[in-house]
Every structure is written in structure tokens, then in C-alpha cells.
Amino acid sequence: MKILVTGGAGFIGSAVVRHIIKNTQDSVINVDKLTYAGNLESLVSVDKNERYVFEQVDICDRAELDRVFAHYQPDAVMHLAAESHVDRSITGPSDFIQTNIVGTYTLLESTREYWNGLSEQAKKAFRFHHISTDEVYGDLPHPDDQDGQIYNHKLPLFTEETSYGPSSPYSASKASSDHLVRAWLRTYGLPTIVTNCSNNYGPYHFPEKLIPLVILNALEGKPLPIYGKGDQIRDWLFVEDHARALYKVVTVGNVGETYNIGGHNEKQNLEVVKTICSILDVLVPKETPYSKQITYVTDRPGHDRRYAIDATKMSDELNWQPEETFETGLRKTIEWYLANQEWCQHVQDGTYQRERLGI
Incomplete structure (x- = not known):
């Protein structure tokens, strides 16, 4: 196959590109605008491969x-x-509206025109796989809402049938793009598939997100900011497990279906940060524990309290399971x-110095 991957220089996108080039015989056309979060250094292990090509293109440019x-x-x-x-x-x-909504619309229309020109056999085999987030569903009941009872697995999970209830401009823009993709299938017959994933973590993650931010701040002796009480719960998915799942969906998933992809690792943010500190205490010991750098800051507006994915459909229908536990992946x-401090420095130069956003 020849697979066009949009955003292939980003965190998840680069993991998908690396997976395809290293583990299959397929070719990749990587289309990326190279915003602050896109970095071709994440692809140095594959960029000389004859099955890989890069095009610096904005998905809003029809x-x-x-x-x-x-x-x-x-x-x-794979979008x-x-x-x-x-x-x-x-x-x-505004950037979220433009890229996530207008960009997805533009890509859908360009894809549709191309798809309409294919032979009937090629049209039937073609797939448009839209990669989205569990945040479109809003949030779930939290164990603290259950009269103080200790968390148990009877609390509800996001399924493929969960109604949408996005809370932030980001999740609202992704919900909009999901609806567009499904509408292009219903109205025009474009063979689309949607996946919604839980929080990803792993190598090459831009350090505005919780785990890389905490790792780098800890090493530099800076505060480790915890929003509110740090009791927000997320389901953590190792990015390379996600890349395997996405490739399985685009190759054997069924048109018109939605697949939720999760890591089966519900953790409170505070627990995540403390675990990072404990691992650093072993790997890079210093006089005082890294947990002493934890600080509590004003919570994010509209902060969802709990996300949790039911990935049963991926397991039962596509025979996918995450290979990493949270402990091994972290x-x-x-x-x-x-081992990659130089990469960390390069991606932040002139763009971001781990300052607080969204206040």
C-alpha cells in the first residue's frame, strides 16, 4: 500500500510513520505543515528509506x-x-478551528475528488482513516463522586456509542471533524473509519504535555506543576502501541466503524507525576527526592475530571491489545x-520554554 499520513512529523504521526516503514512493506507519503509540534528529527531513523517521502504541505491548502x-x-x-x-x-x-475543522474539510474534499477518479476496484479498497481523541466524549463520573468510595472498575467507560460532550475548544474542534468525516461517508460514500484514543505518552512527545514536561522540569530542578488537586484521571496509552492499533485499523478495519483505542491504565495525574519522580530517583539520583519539586497551581478552566476507554471492540474484532503496561512504558x-536531551532542546528552541498556557 501507499499510505498518505497527515501530521506525520508530530508525536503520534511520527510513531505511525516509523512503525509502517520499519515493520511493513508499505510506502508512506508524510504530509506535514511543520508547526511548532512537528519535527523531522523524529523521523531520522526512516527518512533515507526509499519507501518514505516528505511533503511540507498545510492541509488547509487545497x-x-x-x-x-x-x-x-x-x-x-491516515489523518x-x-x-x-x-x-x-x-x-x-482560532488555530484549532482552522486546522482541525477547516483543514479536515479541505482534506476530505481533496480526497473525495481523487477517490471519485479511481477505478471501481480501487475505490472499494480505498480507506480514509480519521484519528481522533476520547476528549470528544466529555468526562466521566469520578471515584470522588461516588460518596468517597475507593475507585472500582464498575464506573462507566467511554464506548463507541458514548454521546459527544466536548468541554474545551480543542475537543469541540475534534468533535466537529469527527462529524464531518462521518457525514462524508453517509452523503458521498467516501470509505471512512474513525478512531478515538486515550492519552498517549512515549518518546518524541513535545514537552507541553504532562509527562515530558514533568520529566524535563524535574531534571532541571524546576517546579512540577499539578493542576488543582491532581486528581484528574486519564487512561494512558503508549504511543507505539497506538501506532500498531492504527495500522491494524487502516488495513483490516471495517468502513463506517468507530474504534476506541485505550491503554487500560487509569491513573490520577498526581500519581503519574509521583511515579515519574520515583523512577528518576533511581535513574538520576540526587540529594532530595524529585517529588519535593511538586507544586499545586490553579486548575485549567473546564478541566475534565476523568477519561477512560473501553477498548473491547479493538480486542474482539481486530485482535489488538496494548503490549506495554504503564510501568514499562513510562x-x-x-x-x-x-538519552535524547539534544532533541528536547531543539524542539523547544524559539518556540516554547515550558511556560504555563491556558490560564
Whole structure:
């Protein structure tokens, strides 16, 4: 297959590109605008491969998208290009509207025109895979809402049938793009699939997100900011497990279906930060525990309290399971950041110095 991957220089996108090039015989056309979060250094392990090509293109640029489709003639699209940081969406929502909604619409229309020109056999085999987030569902009941009872697995999970209830400009823009993708299937017959994933973590993650931010701040002796009480619960998914799941969906998933992808790792933010500190205490010991750097700051506006994915459908229908536990994945992540300080410095130069956004 020839797979067009949008946002392939981003965190999840680059993991998908690396997975495809290293573990399959498929080719990748990486289409990325290279915003602050896109970095070609994340692809140095594959960028010399003859099955990989990069095109610096904005998904809002219809003419350039049409050119890419005409030139490369892909068999599938994996659409990961998106603005994704909730705090940034609170500070400046316009980029999220433009990229996530207008960009997805533009990509759908360019794809539809290309798809309409294919043979009937090629049209039937083609796939448009839209990668989204569990945040479109809003939030779930929290154990603290259950009369103080200790968390148990009887609390509800997000399923593929959960109603949408986005809380932030980011999640609202992703919900909108999900609806557009499904409408292009219903109205025009474009063969689309949607996946909604839980919080990803792992190597090459831009350090505005919780785990890389905490790792780098801890190493530099800076405060480790905890929003509110730190009791917000997220389901953590190792990015390489997610990449495997996404490739499985685009190759064997069924048109018109939605698949929820989660890591089966519900953790409170405070627990995540303390676990990072404990691992760093072993790997890079110092006189005082890293947990002494934890500070509590004003919570994010409209902060969802709990996300949790039911990934039964992925397991039962597509035979996918995460390979990493949270403990093994987090240790691998920390070890990667310790070994790749130069990458960390490069991605922040002139763009972001881990300042607080979204206040």
C-alpha cells in the first residue's frame, strides 16, 4: 500500500510513520505543515528509506493537497494532522478551528475528488482513516463522586456509542471533524473509519504535555506543576502501541466503524507525576527526592475530571491489545528523554520554554 499520513512529523504521526516503514512493506507519503509540534528529527531513523517521502504541505491548502494526491496516488489516508493541546486551545482557539475543522474539510474534499477518479476496484479498497481523541466524549463520573468510595472498575467507560460532550475548544474542534468525516461517508460514500484514543505518552512527545514536561522540569530542578488537586484521571496509552492499533485499523478495519483505542491504565495525574519522580530517583539520583519539586497551581478552566476507554471492540474484532503496561512504558519513556536531551532542546528552541498556557 501507499499510505498518505497527515501530521506525520508530530508525536503520534511520527510513531505511525516509523512503525509502517520499519515493520511493513508499505510506502508512506508524510504530509506535514511543520508547526511548532512537528519535527523531522523524529523521523531520522526512516527518512533515507526509499519507501518514505516528505511533503511540507498545510492541509488547509487545497491546491497542494490535490497535487500530492495526483502525484503519489495513495491507497489510503491516515489523518493525524491536528492542533492538540487543550491549554493552547484555551489561549488561542482560532488555530484549532482552522486546522482541525477547516483543514479536515479541505482534506476530505481533496480526497473525495481523487477517490471519485479511481477505478471501481480501487475505490472499494480505498480507506480514509480519521484519528481522533476520547476528549470528544466529555468526562466521566469520578471515584470522588461516588460518596468517597475507593475507585472500582464498575464506573462507566467511554464506548463507541458514548454521546459527544466536548468541554474545551480543542475537543469541540475534534468533535466537529469527527462529524464531518462521518457525514462524508453517509452523503458521498467516501470509505471512512474513525478512531478515538486515550492519552498517549512515549518518546518524541513535545514537552507541553504532562509527562515530558514533568520529566524535563524535574531534571532541571524546576517546579512540577499539578493542576488543582491532581486528581484528574486519564487512561494512558503508549504511543507505539497506538501506532500498531492504527495500522491494524487502516488495513483490516471495517468502513463506517468507530474504534476506541485505550491503554487500560487509569491513573490520577498526581500519581503519574509521583511515579515519574520515583523512577528518576533511581535513574538520576540526587540529594532530595524529585517529588519535593511538586507544586499545586490553579486548575485549567473546564478541566475534565476523568477519561477512560473501553477498548473491547479493538480486542474482539481486530485482535489488538496494548503490549506495554504503564510501568514499562513510562520507564522506557523516561530513559528515552534522558538519552535524547539534544532533541528536547531543539524542539523547544524559539518556540516554547515550558511556560504555563491556558490560564
